Amino acid sequence: MNWITKFIKPKIKSLFKKKSSAPGEDSLWTTCKCKNLVYKEDLKTNYNCCPKCGSHHKLTCKERFELFFDNGDYEIIQTPLPSDDPLNWTDSKKYTDRLKSARKLTNQDDAILIASGKINQMKVTVGAQDFRFIGGSFGAASGEAFIAGVQHAIDNKTPFIFFSCSGGQRMMESSIALMQMSRTTLAVNELKKKNLPYIVVLTNPTTGGVTASWAMLGDILISEPKAVIGFAGRRVIQDTVRETLPDEFQTAEYVKDHGGIDLIVERKYLNSTVGTLISVLLKKEETQAKNESNVTVDRSLQSAS
Secondary structure: OOHHHHHHHHHHHHHHHHHHHOOHHHOOEEEOOOOOEEEHHHHHHOOOEOOOOOOEOOOOHHHHHHHHOHHHOEEEEOOOOOOOOOOOOEOOOEHHHHHHHHHHHHOOOOOEEEEEEEEOOEEEEEEEEOOOOHHHOEOHHHHHHHHHHHHHHHHHOOOEEEEEEEOOEOHHHHHHHHHHHHHHHHHHHHHHHOOOOEEEEEEEEEOHHHOOOHHHOOOEEEEOOOOEEOOOOHHHHHHHHOOOOOOOOOEHHHHHHOOOOOEEOOHHHHHHHHHHHHHHHHHHHHHHHHHHHHHHHHHHHHHHO
C-alpha cells in the first residue's frame, strides 16, 4: 500500500463526509430546485428568490413580515391557543410529539402568525403561514389565529392581508379541523360587512381545505410566480378524470389563465402592489360611504318637508 492509498485517499473521503454531514444552517450554500448551487447571501438579498431561475423559496412568517411591512417594522398580535390534542391522536407518532417538534423548529405555537404594521404608510393587519409547521396545516389553533386577525382588523378598521402556504386541513384534528373552513368563511363575511379590504396572496403551495375556504375569498387574489394552487392533488385528479393533465396544471399561471386568480406578482413587488390596491379599495369604500350618507340626508330632508 503506497502513501497515496494509505493517507491521501482517506483524507479526501473524510473531507467529503464532513461536508455532507454538516447541518444546513452552517453551510454557505443551498440547492435550488433548478439544481443550481446558490450562495445563501445572494438568495437573501434577492428576497429569497433564486437569482438563476427566479424560483420563490418558502419563507417563515417573520421573514415574510420583514420583507412585506414598511421598513420591516411590525408587531406580533397574540392569538388564542386552544387544547393541543382534543382527539388524543396517534398514528406513526403522537400528535403531541409532532407539535413539540414543529414548535421547536419554527419557534411559534402554530402554523399561523398575525402581525400589524404599515404598508405604504397605511395601517394593515397581516397573517402568514409557515409550511414547516406540519405542512402549514390548518387546525383549531390556526382557525383561532385567523379569526383573531379578522377581529383585530375590524376593531382597528384596517385591511386584512393573508399569505397562504398550506397543504390543507390538519388530519390529526379530523372534523375539528374541517370545521375551521366554515368558521373562517364566516369571519371573512364579517370583514366584508364592515367594507374592509381583504387581500389574499397565495404562495407555494396553497391546497386542500385552505383553497376551499378563506384563501379564495379575497376581494383580490394575488399569487407568487409558479405557486401550486389547487384542491385535490394532481395525481388524484388525473386518476379520477383518466386524462393526461397539462404540465402547467395547478400552477399560478394556469389558474390565472382560467380566471381563478387576479394577479401574479413577484415577491419584491408585493409591498408596492398591495399598497396601491389598498389605496384604491379604501378610496372606493370612502366614496361609497359618502354616497350612502348623502342618500340618508336626502331622505331625511324629504321626510321633513
